[in-house]
Amino acid sequence: MAQEIERKFLVQGDFKIDVFKKFTIKQGYLSSDPERTVRVRIKGNQGFITIKGNADASGISRFEWEKEIPVADVEDLLKLCEPGVIDKTRFLVKSGDHTFEVDEFQGDNQGLIVAEIELSFENENFVKPAWLGEEVTGDRKYYNAMLVKNPFTKW
Helix, strand or coil: CCEEEEEEEEECCCCHHHEEEEEEEEEEEEECCCCEEEEEEEECCEEEEEEEECCCCCCCEEEEEEEEECHHHHHHHHCCCCCCCEEEEEEEEEECCEEEEEEEECHHHCCCEEEEEECCCCCCCCCCCCCEEEECCCCHHHCHHHHHHCCHHHC
16 A cells, blocks of 8 residues: 655745746546545646545545556546546755655636645655745645635635
8 A cells, every 4th residue: 555645835935946847737536535535637748546545643644546547538537527626737846855846726726836745754854945835734725625625716
C-alpha cells in the first residue's frame, strides 16, 4: 500500500522566479468521500486515476494509489464526475533537496495558491523558501475535493 506524506502551505510572495517546469491540470471527482476520494486528472498530456484514503490525525499521511490511463478515458470519466472541476496550473520549484508543487487555481478557485511538498517521513526537515506562507496541512477546506464543493471565491 502506497503512503503519501505531504505538507501543504499557502503561498505569499513571488515563487515564479524559481520555477523549472509548469503544466496545466484539470481534474474531477468520481467520489469525494473523505474515506476514499477517487479522482481523474489530465496533467499536461497525461491522464491519471487516483484513489486517496482518509488522512491520519496529523493530516500529513494517507494512503494513495495512482495509475496512468489514456487521456481519452479521463475525458469520458469527467462526464461522470460529481459537479465541479478543478482547473489549475502546477509549477515545480526546487528547494534544497526537495521539490515544491505550487498550484495556482483558476475558475471558482481563482486567487488561491497552495504549495505542497512530499516527504519521505513526517518529521523530515526541508528548506522553507521565503514565499512559503501559513501551513494548512490537514485543513480539509484546502483539499481539492473540498474546493470543488466549496470554492475559494465563495469563502
